[in-house]
Amino acid sequence: MECSKALAPLLTMLVLAPLLVTATDPDPLQDFCVADLDSEISVNGYPCQPTWSAGNEFLFSSKVVTGGDPTDSPNGSIVTEMDVSEWPGVNTLGVSMNRVDFAPGGTNPPHVHPRATEVGLVTSGELLVGVLGSLDSGNRYYSKVLRAGETFVIPRGLMHFQFNVGEEEATMFVSFNSQNPGIVFVPLTLFGSSPPIPTPVLSRALRVDADVVDLLKSNDTMECSKTLASLFAMLVLAPLLVMATDPDPLQDFCVADLNGKTSVNGYPCQPSSSAGDEFLFSAKIATGGDPLANPNGSNVTELDVSEWPGVNTLGVSMNRVDFAPGGTNPPHVHPRATEVGMVTRGELLVGIIGSLDTGNRYYSKVVRAGETFVIPRGLMHFQFNVGKEEATMVVSFNSQNPGIIFVPLTLFGSSPPIPTPVLVKALRVDADVVELLKSKFAGFN
Ligand SMILES: *[C@@H]1O[C@H](CO)[C@@H](O)[C@H](O)[C@H]1NC(C)=O
Ligand SMILES: *[C@@H]1O[C@H](CO)[C@@H](O)[C@H](O)[C@H]1NC(C)=O
Ligand SMILES: *[C@@H]1O[C@H](CO)[C@@H](O)[C@H](O)[C@H]1NC(C)=O
Numbered sequence: 001m002e003c004s005k006a007l008a009p010l011l012t013m014l015v016l017a018p019l020l021v022t023a024t025d026p027d028p029l030q031d032f033c034v035a036d037l038d039s040e041i042s043v044n045g046y047p048c049q050p051t052w053s054a055g056n057e058f059l060f061s062s063k064v065v066t067g068g069d070p071t072d073s074p075n076g077s078i079v080t081e082m083d084v085s086e087w088p089g090v091n092t093l094g095v096s097m098n099r100v101d102f103a104p105g106g107t108n109p110p111h112v113h114p115r116a117t118e119v120g121l122v123t124s125g126e127l128l129v130g131v132l133g134s135l136d137s138g139n140r141y142y143s144k145v146l147r148a149g150e151t152f153v154i155p156r157g158l159m160h161f162q163f164n165v166g167e168e169e170a171t172m173f174v175s176f177n178s179q180n181p182g183i184v185f186v187p188l189t190l191f192g193s194s195p196p197i198p199t200p201v202l203s204r205a206l207r208v209d210a211d212v213v214d215l216l217k218s219n220d221t222m223e224c225s226k227t228l229a230s231l232f233a234m235l236v237l238a239p240l241l242v243m244a245t246d247p248d249p250l251q252d253f254c255v256a257d258l259n260g261k262t263s264v265n266g267y268p269c270q271p272s273s274s275a276g277d278e279f280l281f282s283a284k285i286a287t288g289g290d291p292l293a294n295p296n297g298s299n300v301t302e303l304d305v306s307e308w309p310g311v312n313t314l315g316v317s318m319n320r321v322d323f324a325p326g327g328t329n330p331p332h333v334h335p336r337a338t339e340v341g342m343v344t345r346g347e348l349l350v351g352i353i354g355s356l357d358t359g360n361r362y363y364s365k366v367v368r369a370g371e372t373f374v375i376p377r378g379l380m381h382f383q384f385n386v387g388k389e390e391a392t393m394v395v396s397f398n399s400q401n402p403g404i405i406f407v408p409l410t411l412f413g414s415s416p417p418i419p420t421p422v423l424v425k426a427l428r429v430d431a432d433v434v435e436l437l438k439s440k441f442a443g444f445n
């Protein structure tokens with residue numbers, strides 16, 4: 001690509017990116033805090049370099065003027081990253097960028113950014129951009145072929161991908177409202193975590209035999225161990241994620257008017273005269289559902305704002321989940337909330353898979369009655385009943401509507417379906433394996 005062609009859109013995005021979206025990283029407390037990437041002190045983000053030692057180059061970068069060679073990678077795509085670890089000047093400023101180059105047929109495989117909304121611009125070629133809604137939208141698959149000069153936006157925490165449907169190479173530039181958006185590659189996280197997610201968990205979640213799971217694991221594991229070493233430095237410095245996410249309330253209570261005709265962020269308030277005091281209380285999760293009523297062997301009793309109008313604008317909600325022996329709450333992501341949970345009976349294997357920052361590390365523990373766990377917003381996780389009796393857990397979220405992206409259902413049962421060639425390339429298996437997986441989730445919407 002010509003240099004001048006690349007620079008113009010880049011400059012526009014650099015200027016506009018912070019205005020287009022709401023910042024999610026903490027606000028800065030000074031003009032600049034150029035990251036000291038070599039510091040041994042671990043803080044949220046990076047410590048600042050002494051102001052006298054930062055010149056003025058930190059405001060500028062030429063890193064994404066040229067892209068990598070996409071034909072060298074098995075995905076047929078190559079990312080030129082420009083997050084805080086590549087561009088120390090963005091530390092505390094709540095923004096970063098990437099350039100991605102695609103060979104014909106290349107893909108940026110289905111992934112999630114746990115910490116950022118993304119806006120992007122295609123600068124050459126023809127990219128199919130696919131975005132998958134959460135269960136709120138019935139796992140709807142939104143997609144469009146974008147050409148040079150066209151833009152897209154991807155809400156924080158939703159699964160998405162790009163796929164080069166043209167005959168030439170394609171390039172896009174994206175901006176994030178975080179200095180370190182993080183990335184959870186879905187196939188790699190499911191099938192190539194380190195250590196691996198146990199096969200019985202995936203077999204139950206994907207509704208296929210262990211040999212299909214092993215086939216899926218076989219092609220992604222190698223790639224993961226290769227990248228592990230180079231990611232070790234990032235693991236040490238990965239920022240902590242502890243932050244309220246919903247907007248703050250502007251009054252004591254705003255009991256949701258679930259039938260209101262006006263569409264706002266959340267729900268409109270009921271007139272205060274009509275709200276009694278029952279809205280503060282709920283008995284809904286005192287009893288659980290029947291975990292044998294569906295193929296997961298688990299049953300979620302939801303208590304988000306649509307079930308409990310009193311939590312509207314308060315930034316919290318809860319769920320109860322009951323598990324049959326061997327039952328699972330399949331691998332999923334909450335795009336809008338961190339979760340804390342407590343097991344109230346039985347024995348649950350709780351698994352959490354870190355983003356690429358941690359080399360897709362798989363963290364797990366068998367959690368028993370009275371024991372608790374925490375799951376950072378946007379990270380993939382699951383529960384699996386490893387006991388001989390039923391198990392129950394109660395979880396809380398820091399959002400009135402955390403949303404849920406069931407990973408297998410979203411990949412294989414979206415509506416309309418993700419095109420098979422996209423999944424073949426992302427999963428590195430033949431089309432018949434993809435069709436088998438799709439058949440297990442057909443008609444679930
Ligand atoms: C290719 O995809 C894998 C995940 O499947 C990811 O680890 C890797 O970074 C990707 N490479 C590029 C260049 O996007
Ligand atoms: C959960 O259990 C209840 C019965 O307690 C049942 O009516 C409902 O269909 C179950 N839900 C699912 C999704 O299996
Ligand atoms: C079972 O898992 C699928 C996704 O794999 C999900 O759509 C469904 O809601 C789950 N059912 C329950 C009761 O959790």
Ligand SMILES: *[C@@H]1O[C@H](CO)[C@@H](O)[C@H](O)[C@H]1NC(C)=O
Pocket residue numbers: 074215218219428429430
């Ligand atoms: C593994 O990936 C390669 C290249 O993407 C593909 O040709 C091969 O069929 C895959 N192996 C299996 C067992 O699916």
